[in-house]
Amino acid sequence: MKVTMIGTGYVGLVTGTCFAESGNEVTCLDVDQKKVDLLNSGGIPIYEPGLTELVRRNVAAGRLIFTTDYKQAISGAKCVFICVGTPQDDSGAADLKYVQSAAEQMAPFLKSGAIVICKSTVPVGTNRKVRAWIQAKTQTPFYSASNPEFLKEGAAIDDFTKPDRVVVGVDEEEASDVLQELYKPFLRTEKPFIAMGIESAEMVKYAANCMLATKISFINEMANICEMVNADINEVRKGIGHDARIGFSFLFPGVGYGGSCFPKDVRALASVAAENGIEPRILRTVDETNNQQKHVLFQKLHRYFEGNLSGRTIAIWGLSFKPRTDDIREAPSLVLIQHLLEAGASVKVSDPVAMENVRREMGDSIVYCDHHYDACDGADALAIVTEWNEFRNPDFDYIRVKMKAPVIFDGRNLYDRAKMARRGFYYSGIGLSALPVPQKSSAE
Numbered sequence: 001m002k003v004t005m006i007g008t009g010y011v012g013l014v015t016g017t018c019f020a021e022s023g024n025e026v027t028c029l030d031v032d033q034k035k036v037d038l039l040n041s042g043g044i045p046i047y048e049p050g051l052t053e054l055v056r057r058n059v060a061a062g063r064l065i066f067t068t069d070y071k072q073a074i075s076g077a078k079c080v081f082i083c084v085g086t087p088q089d090d091s092g093a094a095d096l097k098y099v100q101s102a103a104e105q106m107a108p109f110l111k112s113g114a115i116v117i118c119k120s121t122v123p124v125g126t127n128r129k130v131r132a133w134i135q136a137k138t139q140t141p142f143y144s145a146s147n148p149e150f151l152k153e154g155a156a157i158d159d160f161t162k163p164d165r166v167v168v169g170v171d172e173e174e175a176s177d178v179l180q181e182l183y184k185p186f187l188r189t190e191k192p193f194i195a196m197g198i199e200s201a202e203m204v205k206y207a208a209n210c211m212l213a214t215k216i217s218f219i220n221e222m223a224n225i226c227e228m229v230n231a232d233i234n235e236v237r238k239g240i241g242h243d244a245r246i247g248f249s250f251l252f253p254g255v256g257y258g259g260s261c262f263p264k265d266v267r268a269l270a271s272v273a274a275e276n277g278i279e280p281r282i283l284r285t286v287d288e289t290n291n292q293q294k295h296v297l298f299q300k301l302h303r304y305f306e307g308n309l310s311g312r313t314i315a316i317w318g319l320s321f322k323p324r325t326d327d328i329r330e331a332p333s334l335v336l337i338q339h340l341l342e343a344g345a346s347v348k349v350s351d352p353v354a355m356e357n358v359r360r361e362m363g364d365s366i367v368y369c370d371h372h373y374d375a376c377d378g379a380d381a382l383a384i385v386t387e388w389n390e391f392r393n394p395d396f397d398y399i400r401v402k403m404k405a406p407v408i409f410d411g412r413n414l415y416d417r418a419k420m421a422r423r424g425f426y427y428s429g430i431g432l433s434a435l436p437v438p439q440k441s442s443a444e
Contacts, residue, residue, distance in 0.1 A: 001025070001182060004077040006102045008035055008066065010046055010260070011119055011149050012083030014156045017051065020058040021161075022185040028066045029073035039066040047326035047353050050157050074109035079182060081117045081147070082130070092267035093275075094123050103130045107137030115143040115175050117168075121209075121265060123272050124202045127169065143175035146198045148205035153259065154324025165192045169201025206272075209265040210283060215250040216257050217289040223253035223431025224296070233431025234413060253430040255385060255411035256293035258321030258330035263287070294332040297383050298339040300409050300428055304381070310344030313404070315379035317372050318386025318412075319351035319358045326353040332411070333385040334361065341365055348375040352388055376402040387412040396423050 001024045005016035008030040020026040030036050035045050042059070044052045058064035067073050074080060084098035099120055106116070116134065118127050131144045146169035151159045166183045170176045176195045187193055196204075223233040233253050241248035257263070266287050273280035305312060321331040328334060333349075337358075340347050347365075349358065350372040359368060369375040372391065376382055376399050384391060392414055400406045406425040408415075413429040420427035421435040428434040 001079065001178075002077045003027070003182070004029060004073045004080045005083050006030075006073070006081065006106065007083035007085070007098075007120070008032075008039060008045070009083065009085060010048070010153065010156070011151060012081070013039075013044075013046065013055070014048065014051065014151060014160060015081065015083065015119065015149065017054050017058060017064060018157065018160045018186075019182070020061075020064040021054060024063065024182070026058075026064050027073045027077070028064070029068065029070065030066070031068060033068055036066045036068050048156055049154065049324055054157065070105050071109050074106045076111055077114060078111075078178065079115050079117060080106060080110070081119045083119045086120050086122055086264075086268075088264050088267055091271055093271040094121070094126075094264075094268045096122065096126060096129070099126065099130065100133055103133040104137055107134045107140075110134070110138060110140045110142050112141055113143070113174075114140075115145055115178055117145040117147045117179070118202075119147050119149055121148065121205050121261070121268075122202060123206075123268060124199050127198045127202060143170070143172055144198065145170045145175050145179060146201035147179065148201060148208075150205075150208065153327055154322060161186050162189070163187070163191055165194055167194045167196070167201050167204050169196055169198035171198060206265050206269040209261055210269055210286070212250045213257060213262040213266050213290065214282065214286050216252075216254075216262075217286045217293070219251050219253050220256065220293045220430070221289055224293075226431040227433055230433055231431075236431075253413060254293075254387075255297055255332040255336075255430065256290045258294075258332055259325075259327055260329050263290070263330045266290075294335040295339070296430065297332075297336050297385070297409050297411050298343075301340070301381060301383065302343070304407070304409075304426075304428075309340065311346075312344075312380040313346045313348065313378055314340050315375040315382045315403075316347060316349045317351075317375065317382065317384045317391050318388055319349055320354035320386055323386055323388045326357055328354055328357045328361065331385075334358070336383060336385060337362060337366060348377070348379065350375040351386065352390060373398065373402060379403045380405055381407040381409060384408065384410045384412055384414060387414060396420075396425070400424065 003019050003024045003026045005012040005028045008028045016026045016028045042056055082102050084102050086094040089095045127144050127146050168179050180193050226233040240246050241251055266283050270280040270283040319333045337347055348367040350369040355368050408427050410429045417427050417432050421437050
């Protein structure tokens, strides 16, 4: 099947590559000539495990091509996916200017019976607008569909090739049949293909992301309460997670969610609700709680140093908003860094893949360390923001030698606080009060 992806961002590139891997002829279109040139030369504009090899294999096989030419990309395509960005505007609503541009530019080249599928995360009603924008530019008959994506950065290829479900919103059965055939190779383990109305499919993506964001903000608020009443959030999490109605997924306390999806989608759905006369109390609270959580590590550091961080050196492990990605959009690390700099502290950072992105954001205001141990040199404290696997089992004896003082503020609860106390560290996690460091007896 000939498939076109408009947009070579995270969703478009992963989706197009996986469709090519299953034997389809895929053209990925982007207006950014530099990005297209990079892709055609074998480079990848994003970090996603396994994607580089997959792209290069399918380009070499002739199943995957990249272009800026709408006529080349759209002509003859049976399925045209819109995968462009929908950034939030000043009100928090989704900005559809890129979606509209894609719709209008593809219109003259659509073949009769093509299916235009909106895979971008868009507010309810957008697909109807897309249809109207195209119809204003062409008389060619076509189908409209919504196909929300459920990809996690860092695990996107597995998420696409082994989905929990595929959701499509359609008006006509013919469009549903074509999309089911396209997704058939990925549904061989009896995972469901769920066809529904277009408006319902548009709502599914927002509802799913907002539910997950709510779980994160909930457990973070519980963690903050636990710390004040001397309860252990790790024990509380076990106690509630084994309730089948709750479960453990997205129930890890931390320093708040970031990335391109949860913050934007929570605010966008809240905006949609407000526009339709519904007061989005839960959504507003989820967003507010998450924003406050991004300040927790700085508040802990500020209290520990009695309000005087000037002249202190703070090491930070982890800059991306989550592991296995270089994405720093709305990352808690940036909030912490900014607070520390404003307080007069020096900041040394390390991350396996995200440092160049932070360098473009922060410039030379901080020190970048290729190895996370190097960030600890002369540090008054270490703050852990992202739970990269490389940080889970470090050499604590070596860290103690490198640091001015054995002080760790762990935003992801990677370590056992009792063991850390026995190792001689002041260790403060999220929802965990610090334990006193055991004093050695004179006999020792």
